[in-house]
Amino acid sequence: KNEVEQSPQNLTAQEGEFITINCSYSVGISALHWLQQHPGGGIVSLFMLSSGKKKHGRLIATINIQEKHSSLHITASHPRDSAVYICAWDTGNQFYFGTGTSLTVIP
Amino acid sequence: GAVVSQHPSWVICKSGTSVKIECRSLDFQATTMFWYRQFPKQSLMLMATSNEGSKATYEQGVEKDKFLINHASLTLSTLTVTSAHPEDSSFYICSAPARGREGEQYFGPGTRLTVT
Numbered sequence: 001k002n003e004v005e006q007s008p009q010n011l012t013a014q015e016g017e018f019i020t021i022n023c024s025y026s027v028g029i030s031a032l033h034w035l036q037q038h039p040g041g042g043i044v045s046l047f048m049l050s051s052g053k054k055k056h057g058r059l060i061a062t063i064n065i066q067e068k069h070s071s072l073h074i075t076a077s078h079p080r081d082s083a084v085y086i087c088a089w090d091t092g093n094q095f096y097f098g099t100g101t102s103l104t105v106i107p
Numbered sequence: 108g109a110v111v112s113q114h115p116s117w118v119i120c121k122s123g124t125s126v127k128i129e130c131r132s133l134d135f136q137a138t139t140m141f142w143y144r145q146f147p148k149q150s151l152m153l154m155a156t157s158n159e160g161s162k163a164t165y166e167q168g169v170e171k172d173k174f175l176i177n178h179a180s181l182t183l184s185t186l187t188v189t190s191a192h193p194e195d196s197s198f199y200i201c202s203a204p205a206r207g208r209e210g211e212q213y214f215g216p217g218t219r220l221t222v223t
Contacts, residue, residue, distance in 0.1 A: 033212070041145075041198055043214035045205070086150060095141075097150040 003027050004089055006098035013105050019074040021101045023087035024067075032070050033088040034061050037100070043086075046072070077105045110135065111203050113215035120191055120222055127187045128218045130157075130201030136181035137203035141212070142174075145198040157184040157201075191222040 004025045013019050023032070034046040047054050047061040049070075054061050058081075060073040074081055082105050087098040114129045130140055140157040155176055156164040163176035175187040188195050198219050202212040 035151075035214075041200075041217040041219065043151075043200060043202075043217070045211050045214065048211040088151070095151075095153045097152065099150045 003096040004087060004098040006087055006101050008101060009099065010102045011104070013077050013103070015078060015105055015107050017077050017105075019077050019081075019103065019105075021072045021085050021087075021103070023070045023072070023098055025089045025096065026068065027089060027091055027096060029065075029089045029091055031090040032061075032063050033090060033095075034070075034072050035086040035088060037084040037086060039083070046085075048090075074103075079105045079107050081105050111201065111213045111215040113199075113201060113218050115218060116216060117219040118221070120220070122192055122222055123190055125187055125189045126191055126220060127185055128199055128201075128220075130184045130186070130203075130215050132182045132203045132213075135203075135206050137184075138181060139204060140178065140184040141202045142176065142184070142186050143200045143202070145200065145217075151200065154186075157186075159184075188220065191220070193222045196220055196222045 007022050031048050031050045033048050036044045036046050049063050058075045063070040084100045084102050086100045089096045110133050112131045118126055120126050138159045142154045143151045144154055145151050153166050154169045157176045157178040159178045159181055165171045173189055178184040198217050200217045201215040205211040205213050
């Protein structure tokens with residue numbers, strides 16, 4: 001059983017739509033990371049958070065420690081947002097990675 | 108611009124040979140670096156933690172004699188896949204802790220290894 005569950009696995013959206021990707025976990029954490037992986041494989045770290053909410057431009061990440069759940073939101077989605085989004089839980093000793101959500105934004 | 112580089116970006120080798128992959132931190136020092144692998148359509152898996160001046164820490168199930176890690180300087184960690192087999196074909200990625208952003212990572216662009 002994967003310690004980190006992401007949903008949905010695949011997501012297609014029209015440009016401009018509001019997008020939510022969910023991540024839940026079953027282990028204790030010290031931090032949660034949201035990563036973006038582009039088709040070429042390159043990975044960018046979007047957020048690292050251990051409580052509350054963070055915002056960068058059109059991206060918002062939230063975490064609920066009690067419910068062991070985190071969400072990544074994209075407002076006014078754009079085709080350049082098309083990528084795989086991966087959540088990763090950092091227990092302080094180990095990373096647990098979600099299976100990723102493949103997002104395609106259609107013009 | 109990129110703050111962590113990897114070389115090569117892709118490599119094809121024959122079974123039984125060894126391949127070295129370099130991970131460099133650009134303009135900053137990294138006493139710790141992390142190595143991951145990613146099989147097609149699968150998520151990342153942490154392989155090992157590379158520590159400058161000491162032995163690497165390997166995750167459970169990762170063969171330390173097969174995946175040799177050397178962190179010889181504060182800006183360079185190398186992963187050598189020894190006696191490579193086709194099942195070692197994968198995408199290998201390194202990361203280094205971000206400066207001034209505790210807990211965050213800078214990821215390298217990855218190295219795609221194909222063993223024939």
